[in-house]
Amino acid sequence: MKNILATLLIMVPCALSAQDFGLSFSYFLPRNGYFSTPISPFSFRGVGVNLNKFLALETGGSLYRMSGLNMKDLPFETKDPLVGPNFTIFVPAELVVQLVGRRAQFDIKAGGFAFYGFDQKLNYGNLDRAIRQMENWDVANSGFTFSNSPGFGYHGGVELLVYVNRQFGISMEVNYLVGQSKLPLTGSYTGGTLTGPLETRSADYADAKVDFTGLEISLGVIMRGGR
Numbered sequence: 001m002k003n004i005l006a007t008l009l010i011m012v013p014c015a016l017s018a019q020d021f022g023l024s025f026s027y028f029l030p031r032n033g034y035f036s037t038p039i040s041p042f043s044f045r046g047v048g049v050n051l052n053k054f055l056a057l058e059t060g061g062s063l064y065r066m067s068g069l070n071m072k073d074l075p076f077e078t079k080d081p082l083v084g085p086n087f088t089i090f091v092p093a094e095l096v097v098q099l100v101g102r103r104a105q106f107d108i109k110a111g112g113f114a115f116y117g118f119d120q121k122l123n124y125g126n127l128d129r130a131i132r133q134m135e136n137w138d139v140a141n142s143g144f145t146f147s148n149s150p151g152f153g154y155h156g157g158v159e160l161l162v163y164v165n166r167q168f169g170i171s172m173e174v175n176y177l178v179g180q181s182k183l184p185l186t187g188s189y190t191g192g193t194l195t196g197p198l199e200t201r202s203a204d205y206a207d208a209k210v211d212f213t214g215l216e217i218s219l220g221v222i223m224r225g226g227r
Contacts, residue, residue, distance in 0.1 A: 022025055024171065024220025026062045026090075031213045033081040034067035036088075046171075046222065048096075056096040058109070064088045068123060071183065071209040076134040080126035083183065087118040092155065092175075105113020105161040105169075113179060115212060116150045120183070131189050140191030144203070146183050151212055161222055169222040179212035 024045050028036040045060035066088045068081030095110030122144060132140040157175030164170065185205040192198040 024062075024173070024218045026064075026216055026218040028064055028066070028177075029215045029217070030066075030069050030081075031119070031211060032070040032079045033214065034212075036064050036066045036068075039063045039087070040067055043218075043220075045173075045218065045220065047093075050098075052158075053100070054098055056098055057094070058096050059091065059093045062090045064090060066117065069117075070211045072180070072211045073206055073209050074130075076114055076130050078126065078130040078133075080123075080129070082107070082123050082127050082130070083117070083120060084123060084160035086120050088115055089118070090115045104164050105163075107159040107161070109154040109159060109173075109175065110154075112152065112154050113177065114150060114152050114179065115179060117148065117181070117210065120146070120148045122146070122185075128189070128191075132191065135191065136193075138194045139193040139198075140189055142187060142203075143187040144187035146185050146208075149182040151179050151181025151210060153177055153212055155216075156178075157216070159218075167223060171218070171220045171222045173216075173218040173220070175216040175218075177212060177214055177216055180209040181212065183208050183210050 024043050026043050026045070043062040045062065046058055047060045048056055050056045064087070067087035068082070068084035068085050069080070071082045091114060092111060092113040094109045097108040099106045124142060126212065128140045128142055131142055132138070155175045155177045157173060158201065159171055159173035161169045161171045181210050185208050188200055188202045190198055190200040
């Protein structure tokens, strides 16, 4: 992550003279998760360079307060988030097709991204409920340790920019993100039915991953660089 942030900082001076840049508020609606919001003003997007009149390379970064994300590749499925809340840094890199008019611009974007969740937590309420359903138990209580890792994915979307004058514009952007990060779980759970004895089972979910899939919506202000 240090290398990603260093690269982002190096690219900022280039953006000031070669490409539009902006400050935005980005909101993330994860699949089977809780609505997440940005931590203002830590969302800086549209940093990059124009390759020609129609193509550009862009990056940026957003710091999210994730309320809850789901997990996948577990022996059970649930529509309730199993991790969070946490702080997540999100850094995209994308190729942009630019359709430029006099007072407006429409961009088509696609690329990849990296993310990392800080202060990661498990939502044991939802996790225990999913285990109860898997085992057909009445009660369950679990305890797990995990190893957090950076995640990666790909995304695509569109952005509409409307310029109010020569220097400033308003942007509206929508991206669909598909990503994951490894979060292997090791531990045990205890439970059973109300009419039977309790039992304890060990669990090793080595393939478990955080599901970083969902819709990102961004609203921002764009400042024009040199063209």
